[in-house]
Amino acid sequence: MFKPLDKLLVNPVRLMLVSVLVKVDNCDFNYLKQITETTQGNLSIQLKKLKESGYISIDKSFENNYPKTRCSITKLGLKAFEDHFINLKNYQNLKL
Amino acid sequence: MKTQDQIQLINDTISKTKDNLKSSAPNFIFWGALITMMSVIHYIFPETIQKTQYSALLYWIIIPIIGMALTIIYNIKTHKKKGYETHIGRALKIIWGVFNMAWVLLIVISAIKHQNPVHSILFLLGVILLITGLLIRFNPITFGGLVVITCSILLVYSSSVSPILINGIAALLGLFFPGLALFYSKSNV
Numbered sequence: 288m289f290k291p292l293d294k295l296l297v298n299p300v301r302l303m304l305v306s307v308l309v310k311v312d313n314c315d316f317n318y319l320k321q322i323t324e325t326t327q328g329n330l331s332i333q334l335k336k337l338k339e340s341g342y343i344s345i346d347k348s349f350e351n352n353y354p355k356t357r358c359s360i361t362k363l364g365l366k367a368f369e370d371h372f373i374n375l376k377n378y379q380n381l382k383l
Numbered sequence: 384m385k386t387q388d389q390i391q392l393i394n395d396t397i398s399k400t401k402d403n404l405k406s407s408a409p410n411f412i413f414w415g416a417l418i419t420m421m422s423v424i425h426y427i428f429p430e431t432i433q434k435t436q437y438s439a440l441l442y443w444i445i446i447p448i449i450g451m452a453l454t455i456i457y458n459i460k461t462h463k464k465k466g467y468e469t470h471i472g473r474a475l476k477i478i479w480g481v482f483n484m485a486w487v488l489l490i491v492i493s494a495i496k497h498q499n500p501v502h503s504i505l506f507l508l509g510v511i512l513l514i515t516g517l518l519i520r521f522n523p524i525t526f527g528g529l530v531v532i533t534c535s536i537l538l539v540y541s542s543s544v545s546p547i548l549i550n551g552i553a554a555l556l557g558l559f560f561p562g563l564a565l566f567y568s569k570s571n572v
């Protein structure tokens with residue numbers, strides 16, 4: 288039985304974000320911007336969507352008077368990524 | 384996006400985020416060089432280092448604590464520059480952080496009990512190096528750990544060997560040379 292793909296993770300930027308956060312314990316906003324090669328505004332929007340869905344947690348602080356944003360994946364996000372990846376593999380193996 | 388494209392995107396993104404544990408090589412090199420030099424100086428000039436009852440203890444506490452402060456500052460700066468911390472990186476940070484506290488505690492306890500802590504510290508160091516080498520899959524550090532453990536066992540069973548000299552040899556072979564190997568390693572560690 289094929290399950291529908293996660294609508295949140297079908298977006299390429301959000302998929303990249305979650306992929307990075309699966310690999311690392313935590314990372315900052317600048318690193319995510321570097322990896323995803325997207326604009327600051329778009330990155331903020333995508334991170335907000337992932338946070339609202341409970342897939343990631345965001346920690347905001349200040350360093351030398353500059354805002355510092357650190358992100359990490361939640362258990363829910365990890366489960367969602369695993370399910371999404373399994374579903375992708377199932378669709379890939381589908382023989383028509 | 385097609386399923387194949389999504390899978391490819393996941394693979395490409397994950398492969399971009401490397402563990403980059405080479406940045407920890409200066410820690411091994413620094414500590415290997417420091418402990419080796421301190422051991423050599425203590426071995427050559429014992430009357431100077433052991434001038435008073437507590438001078439050797441202060442020598443072996445104050446200088447390493449200064450070293451710890453320097454490496455902590457270096458590691459914090461490296462971490463900030465990198466922008467991320469991998470799971471292995473975090474595990475190693477915790478392991479070495481606990482080791483730092485443990486060796487200070489061992490020195491304090493040995494000072495109170497008037498015992499030589501060299502074999503205990505070396506054994507602990509050897510175990511931590513072995514764990515590190517196995518975790519990051521880097522054989523020079525794994526072998527370095529085994530060498531240090533061997534040195535600690537040698538100290539237990541051989542009373543004729545100078546603990547200070549063995550300490551220096553262990554630091555050179557277990558920390559300094561593996562650190563250099565990690566620094567110049569071309570593999571994706």
